[in-house]
Amino acid sequence: MERKERHVNVGDLSEKLQALKLAEDTVAESLQILADEYMIDDSVPHGGRIHHTTIAVQAFENYCLATIDGYADLKRTIGAQLANEGMTTNHALVERYGQPRIIVDQVLDALESDGFISLTYMTSSTVQVTSVKPQLGRALSTDEL
Numbered sequence: 001m002e003r004k005e006r007h008v009n010v011g012d013l014s015e016k017l018q019a020l021k022l023a024e025d026t027v028a029e030s031l032q033i034l035a036d037e038y039m040i041d042d043s044v045p046h047g048g049r050i051h052h053t054t055i056a057v058q059a060f061e062n063y064c065l066a067t068i069d070g071y072a073d074l075k076r077t078i079g080a081q082l083a084n085e086g087m088t089t090n091h092a093l094v095e096r097y098g099q100p101r102i103i104v105d106q107v108l109d110a111l112e113s114d115g116f117i118s119l120t121y122m123t124s125s126t127v128q129v130t131s132v133k134p135q136l137g138r139a140l141s142t143d144e145l
Contacts, residue, residue: 057110057113058113061113064106068103071103074103074107075110075111076145077097078097078104079111080140081093081096082117082132083132083136083137083140087129089126089127089129093108105127115133116132116135116136117129117132118130118131
């Protein structure tokens with residue numbers, strides 16, 4: 001995976017899945033189902049097939065909530081950190097909480113998707129929090145986050 005670690009080169013994925021004896025048509029059909037269910041973004045179709053895609057923020061959020069112990073608490077903690085202490089980069093949050101960058105980036109993407117913060121992508125690995133909206137503090141105080 002590449003940029004924001006949710007970008008998927010479908011050709012690479014297909015090769016790996018074919019090595020597991022999955023037919024290319026099965027992979028293509030599965031990707032179309034995921035796109036139809038808004039689990040992936042299929043914004044780069046070529047010739048009726050998806051060649052590159054990105055896992056949707058909400059889909060990865062659902063995965064994190066279901067599979068990572070303490071993810072919801074981490075999201076609230078990072079939200080509080082942003083609202084109260086002004087830590088502004090994903091790298092600072094990774095260092096502070098000892099979480100993998102992909103997880104911290106997902107928390108930031110989810111908070112942005114929910115309208116609580118604004119982000120700027122400085123490089124392929126650096127995410128800058130450019131604004132924290134008052135709604136984040138309110139969501140934290142009412143346990144809506």
